[in-house]
Amino acid sequence: MITLKSCFTLTTGNLRFFSYFSESIPHIYESMKSYSASAVSLLIYAVLFSIAFGSCKKKNEDPVPVNPGTSGKLTIFFRNLAGGQEIQFGQRLYTNAAGNNYQVDMLKYYVTNVVLIKDDSSEFKFNNYDLINAKVDSTCRIYGNVVPNGTYNRIRFYLGVDPVRNHTGAQDGDLDPVHGMIWTWNTGYIFFKHEGDFMDSTGSIEPLLYHYGTDPVLAQIELPIGALRIDNNEKKLYLNFDLNSLYGSTHTVEFNGNNIRQSSSVDDRDWLTSLFENFQNSFSYDRSE
Numbered sequence: 001m002i003t004l005k006s007c008f009t010l011t012t013g014n015l016r017f018f019s020y021f022s023e024s025i026p027h028i029y030e031s032m033k034s035y036s037a038s039a040v041s042l043l044i045y046a047v048l049f050s051i052a053f054g055s056c057k058k059k060n061e062d063p064v065p066v067n068p069g070t071s072g073k074l075t076i077f078f079r080n081l082a083g084g085q086e087i088q089f090g091q092r093l094y095t096n097a098a099g100n101n102y103q104v105d106m107l108k109y110y111v112t113n114v115v116l117i118k119d120d121s122s123e124f125k126f127n128n129y130d131l132i133n134a135k136v137d138s139t140c141r142i143y144g145n146v147v148p149n150g151t152y153n154r155i156r157f158y159l160g161v162d163p164v165r166n167h168t169g170a171q172d173g174d175l176d177p178v179h180g181m182i183w184t185w186n187t188g189y190i191f192f193k194h195e196g197d198f199m200d201s202t203g204s205i206e207p208l209l210y211h212y213g214t215d216p217v218l219a220q221i222e223l224p225i226g227a228l229r230i231d232n233n234e235k236k237l238y239l240n241f242d243l244n245s246l247y248g249s250t251h252t253v254e255f256n257g258n259n260i261r262q263s264s265s266v267d268d269r270d271w272l273t274s275l276f277e278n279f280q281n282s283f284s285y286d287r288s289e
Contacts, residue, residue, distance in 0.1 A: 072235060074228075076144070078132050082242065096244055096255070097252045102197065102199075103196045106135070106195040108132065108179075111128075113128065115156040117155070118150050131174035153227055156222040158218055187264070188215065217275070219276055238287050248278075
C-alpha cells in the first residue's frame with residue numbers, strides 16, 4: 001500500500017502550489033457555500049492526492065522496455081589517469097608532451113548518450129547524462145540496469161552535452177547548475193573542466209584553468225570493447241581517460257601563455273580544436289569482467 005507520507009516529495013512546484021492553494025481556500029469556501037461540507041472536503045482531498053501521486057513518478061526510467069529474462073546489467077567504470085597513473089590531486093606530479101610540469105585540483109567532464117553496438121550494427125542506447133567528477137569515485141561509473149542480451153563490440157558516447165539539452169534551461173540530476181558546470185543557459189554547459197597549476201618556463205607556479213565547451217566542439221568518442229557478452233548476468237566495463245593523452249596525442253598543448261581558456265574568445269579556437277581532436281585518443285578500453 002502506497003501512502004502519502006512515503007510517496008510525497010515537496011518540489012518547488014508543489015510548494016508554490018500549496019502556497020497559492022492555502023491562500024485561496026477561503027475564496028473557494030465562499031464560492032462553494034451551496035455545496036455540502038462533505039463535497040468540499042472531498043474536492044480538497046482529491047487535489048492533494050493528485051499532487052502527491054504526481055510526485056511519485058520514477059526519476060530514472062529504463063531507456064527501452066525489455067522483456068524479463070532477456071537482459072542483464074552493465075556498470076561502466078571510468079579510471080582517470082595522467083601518464084598512465086591514477087591522478088593524485090593537489091600534487092605537481094605530471095608532465096605533458098610539451099614538458100610542462102602540472103597538477104590537478106579539479107577534473108570533471110560529461111559523458112552522455114552512451115550507446116552499445118553489436119557486430120550487426122544494432123544499438124542499445126542509455127540516454128544518459130552523467131557528470132564524472134574524478135575526485136568522487138561514486139560518480140565515475142555509469143549504470144545500465146536493463147541491457148538487452150547479446151554480444152557488444154563497440155561503445156560510443158559524447159564528451160559534453162548535446163545542443164538540445166545544452167540550452168534547455170533549468171534541469172536536474174547531473175545537469176543541475178549546482179554542480180558548477182554551466183556558464184549561462186545561452187552559452188550552455190562546460191563539457192570538461194580541469195583546474196590546477198603548472199610550472200612555467202621561468203620556474204614560476206601559474207594557475208591552470210581549462211573550461212572546454214560550446215556546441216561546435218561536442219566530441220564523439222567511439223571505442224572497441226572486445227566481445228562484451230550480456231546474457232542475463234551482471235558485467236563490468238572499464239574505460240580509461242588520460243589527461244596526458246588529451247594534452248599530447250594528435251596535438252601538443254603548451255601551457256605557457258595558454259593556461260587560461262574558457263571557450264569564450266576567438267583566441268580560444270586553436271585550443272578548442274586541439275582538445276576536440278585529442279579527446280578521441282584520450283579514452284581507451286581497459287577490460288571487462
